[in-house]
Amino acid sequence: MTTTEVPAAMRAAVDAAKERVAALHAELPRWELVVWTAGNVSERVPGTDGHPDLFVIKPSGVSYDELDAEAMVVCDLDGNLVEGTRNPSSDTAAHAYVYRHMDHVNGVVHTHSTYAAAWAARGEEIPCVLTMMADEFGGPVPVGPFAIIGDDSIGRGIVETLTGHRSPAVLMQNHGPFTIGKDAKAAVKAAVLLEEVARAVHVSRQLGEPLPIPQDAIDSLYARYQNVYGQR
Amino acid sequence: MTTTEVPAAMRAAVDAAKERVAALHAELPRWELVVWTAGNVSERVPGTDGHPDLFVIKPSGVSYDELDAEAMVVCDLDGNLVEGTRNPSSDTAAHAYVYRHMDHVNGVVHTHSTYAAAWAARGEEIPCVLTMMADEFGGPVPVGPFAIIGDDSIGRGIVETLTGHRSPAVLMQNHGPFTIGKDAKAAVKAAVLLEEVARAVHVSRQLGEPLPIPQDAIDSLYARYQNVYGQR
Amino acid sequence: MTTTEVPAAMRAAVDAAKERVAALHAELPRWELVVWTAGNVSERVPGTDGHPDLFVIKPSGVSYDELDAEAMVVCDLDGNLVEGTRNPSSDTAAHAYVYRHMDHVNGVVHTHSTYAAAWAARGEEIPCVLTMMADEFGGPVPVGPFAIIGDDSIGRGIVETLTGHRSPAVLMQNHGPFTIGKDAKAAVKAAVLLEEVARAVHVSRQLGEPLPIPQDAIDSLYARYQNVYGQR
Amino acid sequence: MTTTEVPAAMRAAVDAAKERVAALHAELPRWELVVWTAGNVSERVPGTDGHPDLFVIKPSGVSYDELDAEAMVVCDLDGNLVEGTRNPSSDTAAHAYVYRHMDHVNGVVHTHSTYAAAWAARGEEIPCVLTMMADEFGGPVPVGPFAIIGDDSIGRGIVETLTGHRSPAVLMQNHGPFTIGKDAKAAVKAAVLLEEVARAVHVSRQLGEPLPIPQDAIDSLYARYQNVYGQR
Numbered sequence: 060m061t062t063t064e065v066p067a068a069m070r071a072a073v074d075a076a077k078e079r080v081a082a083l084h085a086e087l088p089r090w091e092l093v094v095w096t097a098g099n100v101s102e103r104v105p106g107t108d109g110h111p112d113l114f115v116i117k118p119s120g121v122s123y124d125e126l127d128a129e130a131m132v133v134c135d136l137d138g139n140l141v142e143g144t145r146n147p148s149s150d151t152a153a154h155a156y157v158y159r160h161m162d163h164v165n166g167v168v169h170t171h172s173t174y175a176a177a178w179a180a181r182g183e184e185i186p187c188v189l190t191m192m193a194d195e196f197g198g199p200v201p202v203g204p205f206a207i208i209g210d211d212s213i214g215r216g217i218v219e220t221l222t223g224h225r226s227p228a229v230l231m232q233n234h235g236p237f238t239i240g241k242d243a244k245a246a247v248k249a250a251v252l253l254e255e256v257a258r259a260v261h262v263s264r265q266l267g268e269p270l271p272i273p274q275d276a277i278d279s280l281y282a283r284y285q286n287v288y289g290q291r
Numbered sequence: 292m293t294t295t296e297v298p299a300a301m302r303a304a305v306d307a308a309k310e311r312v313a314a315l316h317a318e319l320p321r322w323e324l325v326v327w328t329a330g331n332v333s334e335r336v337p338g339t340d341g342h343p344d345l346f347v348i349k350p351s352g353v354s355y356d357e358l359d360a361e362a363m364v365v366c367d368l369d370g371n372l373v374e375g376t377r378n379p380s381s382d383t384a385a386h387a388y389v390y391r392h393m394d395h396v397n398g399v400v401h402t403h404s405t406y407a408a409a410w411a412a413r414g415e416e417i418p419c420v421l422t423m424m425a426d427e428f429g430g431p432v433p434v435g436p437f438a439i440i441g442d443d444s445i446g447r448g449i450v451e452t453l454t455g456h457r458s459p460a461v462l463m464q465n466h467g468p469f470t471i472g473k474d475a476k477a478a479v480k481a482a483v484l485l486e487e488v489a490r491a492v493h494v495s496r497q498l499g500e501p502l503p504i505p506q507d508a509i510d511s512l513y514a515r516y517q518n519v520y521g522q523r
Numbered sequence: 524m525t526t527t528e529v530p531a532a533m534r535a536a537v538d539a540a541k542e543r544v545a546a547l548h549a550e551l552p553r554w555e556l557v558v559w560t561a562g563n564v565s566e567r568v569p570g571t572d573g574h575p576d577l578f579v580i581k582p583s584g585v586s587y588d589e590l591d592a593e594a595m596v597v598c599d600l601d602g603n604l605v606e607g608t609r610n611p612s613s614d615t616a617a618h619a620y621v622y623r624h625m626d627h628v629n630g631v632v633h634t635h636s637t638y639a640a641a642w643a644a645r646g647e648e649i650p651c652v653l654t655m656m657a658d659e660f661g662g663p664v665p666v667g668p669f670a671i672i673g674d675d676s677i678g679r680g681i682v683e684t685l686t687g688h689r690s691p692a693v694l695m696q697n698h699g700p701f702t703i704g705k706d707a708k709a710a711v712k713a714a715v716l717l718e719e720v721a722r723a724v725h726v727s728r729q730l731g732e733p734l735p736i737p738q739d740a741i742d743s744l745y746a747r748y749q750n751v752y753g754q755r
Numbered sequence: 756m757t758t759t760e761v762p763a764a765m766r767a768a769v770d771a772a773k774e775r776v777a778a779l780h781a782e783l784p785r786w787e788l789v790v791w792t793a794g795n796v797s798e799r800v801p802g803t804d805g806h807p808d809l810f811v812i813k814p815s816g817v818s819y820d821e822l823d824a825e826a827m828v829v830c831d832l833d834g835n836l837v838e839g840t841r842n843p844s845s846d847t848a849a850h851a852y853v854y855r856h857m858d859h860v861n862g863v864v865h866t867h868s869t870y871a872a873a874w875a876a877r878g879e880e881i882p883c884v885l886t887m888m889a890d891e892f893g894g895p896v897p898v899g900p901f902a903i904i905g906d907d908s909i910g911r912g913i914v915e916t917l918t919g920h921r922s923p924a925v926l927m928q929n930h931g932p933f934t935i936g937k938d939a940k941a942a943v944k945a946a947v948l949l950e951e952v953a954r955a956v957h958v959s960r961q962l963g964e965p966l967p968i969p970q971d972a973i974d975s976l977y978a979r980y981q982n983v984y985g986q987r
Contacts, residue, residue, distance in 0.1 A: 205740075262493065483791050502901075
């Protein structure tokens with residue numbers, strides 16, 4: 060089924076998602092996760108009244124200075140453009156694949172953040188040696204396969220790596236990180252924390268071997284953080 | 292004894308502390324000590340008229356953009372919420388433990404700053420090889436035990452490590468730094484200088500072994516800085 | 524043939540180029556590619572009505588705070604000053620040489636960005652181990668010869684290294700990067716992405732050997748990025 | 756001879772120097788050379804009408820947010836306070852010593868910038884492997900002796916190391932850099948470029964040995980930069 064315009068019943072939800080996604084894009088340069096026009100954030104808009112889900116994503120190759128809500132584009136879950144005057148991000152197919160195959164995921168972020176990319180270039184997972192990592196990722200951050208744009212191989216690599224894994228982040232080999240979340244904000248948070256732990260663990264290992272955290276402590280930290288931290 | 296609201300006699304002091312603590316939180320992202328909502332600053336408000344001490348601290352999981360004085364929360368020294376519409380920081384118990392056991396401490400700061408966390412992940416103290424370190428820390432910055440949230444073990448680790456030690460900073464293993472001070476500003480200053488010396492000594496050791504500073508020079512620098520530096 | 528003033532037929536094009544080049548200079552400190560007054564951007568203004576080409580470039584030794592359109596200077600393709608109250612950049616001869624010998628190049632950027640300079644100081648090309656590198660550079664970033672200011676040796680080194688090479692960037696040995704593009708914006712983009720990949724590949728190699736990307740994948744990524752990415 | 760107030764004949768020159776020195780202090784955090792209140796800039800005000808020279812310097816332990824012209828203090832060349840409501844920088848004696856013994860120096864800057872401090876902690880000079888270094892420093896950046904505050908040993912170490920040396924920067928062992936210049940702006944520029952080359956050469960050496968620059972090329976670059984670069 061193809062959708063050629065945003066259904067009236069979903070207009071308000073789409074517009075609200077555009078506002079959120081535009082604002083969240085500003086977090087990527089703020090936390091130095093991107094340069095130039097690299098990186099993108101998307102959020103799913105659940106279908107209502109029998110209409111299929113849509114998602115809001117960044118247009119391709121547009122400066123971070125121009126990313127207001129109006130510049131955002133809307134796609135269906137096959138990655139086709141539904142609304143917007145610009146081409147969607149060249150990573151749209153990967154985002155769409157994730158939304159089609161992971162029902163609980165409503166936000167996806169992709170960056171080339173420096174330290175995460177450095178681990179990805181070696182194809183090496185980040186070991187869980189900081190409590191901040193146990194909190195957010197529940198263990199090591201895994202590596203996904205080498206895959207290039209052009210078919211579903213990036214999306215499939217993300218989904219296969221993260222399915223059944225606690226980590227909301229995957230390091231796609233020789234490429235960079237993708238993060239997922241219950242909404243776009245959660246995926247952006249995972250992208251920010253990922254780069255921080257990628258950097259801190261890298262720096263730690265430059266002068267020796269970090270001490271491991273016992274598995275039961277990792278489990279306990281992860282459970283608490285997912286259930287207690289923040290405002291309820 | 293439990294306190295369920297801020298006593299009228301302490302209102303002005305609590306409000307002034309809220310202003311100070313809110314303003315000091317802005318120093319954490321300014322000096323790149325934190326990402327997202329990580330990190331927290333607190334300050335003790337000494338009890339008056341027989342009322343017990345309180346302390347002002349950051350709410351849990353709130354963005355640095357929203358941290359004005361009104362957002363701050365007030366706790367008693369057992370870590371119970373006394374005033375505020377949000378949950379206190381998930382590190383509140385550790386702050387409270389420090390205030391209960393270290394009478395001269397009126398400010399506590401916790402961050403996950405990158406280079407300090409990197410030393411902490413190796414469980415390795417930072418050697419005193421820079422005069423700036425001798426000035427502020429009076430010697431190496433020590434490592435505290437591995438401890439996780441859930442009981443008093445973090446607070447106890449901080450107090451046991453720093454008691455009788457010149458350093459106002461401790462690197463909690465696999466976790467990150469806590470700093471203390473005569474007020475919140477002094478603890479923030481220690482957190483800022485800690486990250487700077489953690490980075491500079493790390494960088495220095497990447498290409499060789501830094502030269503030691505003789506103990507008598509460390510003693511002399513520390514004594515001068517604590518007694519003469521700044522405005523009196 | 525010497526030109527001693529901007530021909531009336533080229534006035535509008537020169538003024539527009541001044542605006543663009545001034546604005547693009549702000550990208551250099553924004554992405555931390557330069558310190559103090561180092562670095563420069565230029566753009567060719569094609570000759571019309573039989574007048575020869577000119578180019579707009581930064582004046583020498585002027586602070587980034589003062590670089591508005593009016594401060595820009597105009598030179599002919601021999602590097603002689605045609606318009607402006609200040610001396611042109613001391614790298615003007617190198618820019619001019621590139622414009623004289625590479626007809627398809629309309630923008631040139633020179634920086635001393637840290638990680639690119641570090642590879643240049645070792646005279647070592649940056650291997651292509653990240654998809655972002657394959658996209659923009661189509662392979663490794665090559666090293667040009669050691670050459671110093673005073674004759675055409677820098678310009679010649681740039682042209683000889685980049686002719687027939689996919690990469691829009693060259694690392695001049697012991698010096699720093701020069702990038703080229705179809706306009707000044709493209710050359711600035713290459714300078715920004717160059718520093719990012721120089722940093723990420725450096726970081727990756729600090730802890731092991733990055734995995735190579737197969738040549739056919741590099742070719743495919745490069746072809747797609749040059750032809751499909753962005754807005755058409 | 757002691758001076759107890761700014762002579763009327765020097766009032767305008769002192770006030771102009773206060774403006775310049777205050778504005779130049781903003782360059783230190785801008786280029787990330789300092790944290791908290793560390794670092795200081797001074798400028799000599801030559802004596803007129805038989806009055807001895809004075810110099811303007813930063814007060815001790817004051818935040819960079821508060822450093823306007825009015826906050827600056829004035830000292831005589833013995834380091835005594837002549838004007839100002841705050842204590843002068845704790846490094847005042849070192850600045851004063853330099854002004855007493857190096858007549859051509861009219862500006863002095865001291866920072867603890869990270870990478871320069873890292874070389875200083877190893878007591879290792881920075882080799883001249885980048886053309887930017889040859890331009891500004893004319894060769895390697897030398898190391899000065901270990902010396903602590905309390906007598907003239909820091910000032911003497913600076914003067915002995917830099918006398919007869921091309922470099923306007925010295926790395927005081929286990930401490931950090933001091934830079935000198937014909938005015939305060941030149942000394943600030945040297946401090947900015949020093950940290951940049953300290954970082955780039957450090958990064959370069961992390962993955963191998965940088966290539967040396969031939970001495971005659973260093974000489975030629977230095978001569979050109981000192982005599983031709985910038986606006987005359």
